[in-house]
Amino acid sequence: MxxxxxxxxxxxxxxxxxxxxxxxxxxxxxxxxxxGQTQTATKEAVLRVDGTEITRFDLVEGQQSYTYLYEDEDGDYNLLEIDGDRIRIKEANCGDQICVRRGWASKNGETIVCLPHKMVIEIQASDGSETDDLIY
Incomplete structure (x- = not known):
């Protein structure tokens, strides 16, 4: 002392x-x-066919994996797999299979396109932000 x-x-x-x-x-x-307490926006995948929105999928990390089958009136189909915060086309009956080989999409702004079926899957932030990047 x-x-x-x-x-x-x-x-x-x-x-x-x-x-x-x-x-x-x-x-x-x-x-x-x-x-340090940043709010992270939730992501969602928007499924559009020929420009028309069909459905939206919430992409949440830790979410259980599930599949969604889209089939049009001509018999064309795409099997989508949603696994947590990512999505892919698991199976399709199109000729080129580019959409299947594309693999997983998980980042904001990424797209998966199936041209023969006129299908687009786009990842978007639910709050409308442009990117996943954090600014420090």
Whole structure:
């Protein structure tokens, strides 16, 4: 205790200066607490055929995997698989199979296109934001 008093006396610090310094150090972390709590927008996949919206799928991480079969009146079909926060066309009866080979889409703005069936799947943020990127 005497060493601390000697240090304060030699450093020309007053007793309340330590409290002020401690408060300044603690308040320097305040922006992290305020701005560190970012709201992440939920994502959804929008299924359109020939420009007409058919349905929307919520893409939520940790969600159980399920499939959705879209079939038109001509017998053309696409089997979609939704697995958590990503989506893909698992199976289709189109000739080129490019949509199936495309694989998973999960980022905002990504698309999966099946030209023979005039189908487009687009990933969108539900709040209308443009990208998944966080700005620091």
């Amino acid at each position: 005497t060493n601390l008093k000697t240090f304060i006396r030699n450093a020309h610090l007053k007793p309340w200066d330590g409290v002020i310094i401690l408060l300044l150090i603690l308040s320097s972390f305040l922006p992290i607490l305020i701005f």
